[in-house]
Amino acid sequence: MPFKDPLALLKFRCTSCGNCCKGTAVYITPMDVHRIADGTGKEPREFIRFFYDTFLPISKRDTFAARFGKRMAVMGLKWKSGRCMFLGKNNMCIIYDHRPVTCRQHPFNVTLSDTGAVERLSLSRIVPCLYEMDGKVNKRHLSNLLHWNDKQTVAYEKIVKAWNKTNLKVQTRNAFLRFIGVLSSSDRSRCVNTSHKKPGRGSLASSPVLTNGSGDFG
Ligand code: SF4
Numbered sequence: 001m002p003f004k005d006p007l008a009l010l011k012f013r014c015t016s017c018g019n020c021c022k023g024t025a026v027y028i029t030p031m032d033v034h035r036i037a038d039g040t041g042k043e044p045r046e047f048i049r050f051f052y053d054t055f056l057p058i059s060k061r062d063t064f065a066a067r068f069g070k071r072m073a074v075m076g077l078k079w080k081s082g083r084c085m086f087l088g089k090n091n092m093c094i095i096y097d098h099r100p101v102t103c104r105q106h107p108f109n110v111t112l113s114d115t116g117a118v119e120r121l122s123l124s125r126i127v128p129c130l131y132e133m134d135g136k137v138n139k140r141h142l143s144n145l146l147h148w149n150d151k152q153t154v155a156y157e158k159i160v161k162a163w164n165k166t167n168l169k170v171q172t173r174n175a176f177l178r179f180i181g182v183l184s185s186s187d188r189s190r191c192v193n194t195s196h197k198k199p200g201r202g203s204l205a206s207s208p209v210l211t212n213g214s215g216d217f218g
């Protein structure tokens with residue numbers, strides 16, 4: 001739906017339809033991994049999944065794309081029955097307080113002015129978003145989320161770039177997880193999910209982070 005006044009979207013209200021948590025690839029950073037692991041008590045490999053270029057249209061230019069031999073993949077959240085594993089039966093996020101930053105920002109694409117104020121807003125179209133327009137989104141909150149997301153993104157992009165320049169003989173997923181600091185060097189067992197199916201509804205967003213998630217604004 002087009003909006004003449006982009007800030008009219010500040011009346012957005014998430015209806016918790018759950019669409020953005022189903023069949024979408026949610027990119028995560030090491031900071032997200034640490035927060036989720038600390039908050040849930042889960043071991044990172046219990047919820048990390050790698051989305052390969054055979055599954056999503058990932059290219060070498062994607063700043064979250066890590067090299068594994070001849071293939072590229074991005075780190076994301078595991079699915080269970082085609083949904084994010086953290087989406088509850090009632091379509092509510094069961095790790096709401098610990099969820100990835102990108103989930104918090106979804107579905108907003110935000111542009112800030114030179115002074116840091118929210119200047120323009122648009123909505124992600126990666127899934128049908130069944131929102132209502134009787135809510136109240138706080139501009140400062142949105143601006144803070146964008147800064148948080150950007151900070152995480154920039155830091156992780158540097159780590160991925162460094163990984164992609166390494167000449168490790170074995171570029172395994174576990175080696176990558178150790179490289180980014182979410183696995184200890186003593187943990188060498190193998191259990192990362194390796195789904196290489198063709199995509200169902202996984203889709204790329206305009207941001208380097210694949211955004212999705214029950215919004216912060218319901
Ligand atoms: S942000 Fe949109 S798609 Fe996601 S749960 Fe809320 S209304 Fe549904």
Ligand code: SF4
Nearest residue numbers: 021084093103213214
């Ligand atoms: S908000 Fe994010 S972490 Fe929570 S269920 Fe949705 S996709 Fe998963």
